[in-house]
Amino acid sequence: MKLSSLGEFGLIEQIRKMTFRRSPSVFIGMGDDAAALKLSSAKILLATTDMLLEGIHFDLSYTDFYSLGLKSAAVNLSDIAAMGGIPRFCLTSLGIQPSISVEHIKDFYRGFRAVLRAHGAVLVGGDTCSARKDFVVNVMMLGEAGKTELVTRAEARPGDRIFVTGELGDSAAGLELLKTGAKRGGSVVGRLIQKHLRPEPRVEWGRKIPLSRCAHAMIDVSDGLSSDLFRICEQSRVGALIAAEKIPLSYQLRKAAVYLRNPPVHYALSGGEDYELLFTVPPGKIGKLQMLGLPVTEIGEITRARKILIVDSRGKTKPFNPTGFDHFALSRP
Ligand code: ADP
Numbered sequence: 001m002k003l004s005s006l007g008e009f010g011l012i013e014q015i016r017k018m019t020f021r022r023s024p025s026v027f028i029g030m031g032d033d034a035a036a037l038k039l040s041s042a043k044i045l046l047a048t049t050d051m052l053l054e055g056i057h058f059d060l061s062y063t064d065f066y067s068l069g070l071k072s073a074a075v076n077l078s079d080i081a082a083m084g085g086i087p088r089f090c091l092t093s094l095g096i097q098p099s100i101s102v103e104h105i106k107d108f109y110r111g112f113r114a115v116l117r118a119h120g121a122v123l124v125g126g127d128t129c130s131a132r133k134d135f136v137v138n139v140m141m142l143g144e145a146g147k148t149e150l151v152t153r154a155e156a157r158p159g160d161r162i163f164v165t166g167e168l169g170d171s172a173a174g175l176e177l178l179k180t181g182a183k184r185g186g187s188v189v190g191r192l193i194q195k196h197l198r199p200e201p202r203v204e205w206g207r208k209i210p211l212s213r214c215a216h217a218m219i220d221v222s223d224g225l226s227s228d229l230f231r232i233c234e235q236s237r238v239g240a241l242i243a244a245e246k247i248p249l250s251y252q253l254r255k256a257a258v259y260l261r262n263p264p265v266h267y268a269l270s271g272g273e274d275y276e277l278l279f280t281v282p283p284g285k286i287g288k289l290q291m292l293g294l295p296v297t298e299i300g301e302i303t304r305a306r307k308i309l310i311v312d313s314r315g316k317t318k319p320f321n322p323t324g325f326d327h328f329a330l331s332r333p
């Protein structure tokens with residue numbers, strides 16, 4: 001069977017089945033934003049890794065090394081945030097063409113260091129190799145959480161309300177603007193491109209949500225709302241009903257979408273790389289969530305029937321299929 005017909009997540013599931021072994025120390029293994037490993041009866045070690053490949057995740061013709069370093073740290077921090085954890089340590093591995101200037105690599109680590117420091121994590125190791133063609137970055141991030149503080153993808157319950165932090169779609173629109181060679185000068189284009197090149201991981205918000213005990217399930221929006229909501233629903237064995245009109249879209253995205261000739265919601269649903277948090281809250285805990293004062297928007301409800309539906313802007317209910325990024329089904333950038 002070809003990888004293109006199995007898909008990224010089909011492949012991961014096959015790897016999981018082949019290698020699965022029950023262990024009392026593995027609280028959560030493959031399948032969530034980070035693995036949760038028992039260090040003691042109360043303490044959990046979180047471990048996640050994400051790779052960024054030239055030509056797949058970034059294009060050096062429009063990505064500077066400072067932004068690349070910053071984003072490499074941010075996407076990994078985001079997975080710790082999505083578990084409700086505190087980032088602590090990380091390791092970086094690089095595959096570098098010998099022709100790259102040292103100053104570029106230093107710029108990479110200037111960006112990397114800035115985000116790490118902002119979130120209190122420390123770089124403790126890694127690996128450096130030569131690469132033939134493309135620049136390769138792999139980051140492993142370790143974090144911690146109390147056992148009772150973890151928020152997984154698997155605990156959403158029917159009746160929960162679905163919330164998202166911030167605004168969705170900016171990053172995908174920013175990427176499209178970069179590809180079309182749009183001028184960065186203006187504030188609309190500049191902000192969207194900034195959101196794509198330099199995402200902000202929601203580490204503090206990701207921590208406040210579990211500490212207030214208001215969320216049942218959480219994930220970070222890395223592959224697009226449709227795909228990431230699908231993952232919560234699949235792992236929690238529930239469905240969802242989303243209202244397209246309620247999806248938070250920035251003023252900048254609405255303006256740029258006219259120029260890009262796409263409905264703005266398209267970028268939120270299937271774009272990805274927003275690194276906002278998507279989480280579910282039982283109705284009785286919404287007051288607690290509101291007391292946190294976070295910028296969150298309610299976009300729908302978890303349902304018992306295991307299908308995901310979306311009410312479009314004309315009030316029509318349609319199936320909401322995952323259309324986000326799959327490494328073997330599509331190509332990027
Ligand atoms: P995220 O988007 O949150 O980084 P992914 O969708 O990349 O998560 O991965 C989903 C889950 O599959 C994660 O728990 C990840 O650790 C696991 N996973 C992905 N690829 C592999 C692999 N090659 N081997 C083992 N586990 C993997």
Ligand code: MG
Nearest residue numbers: 033079220222
């Ligand atoms: Mg994630």
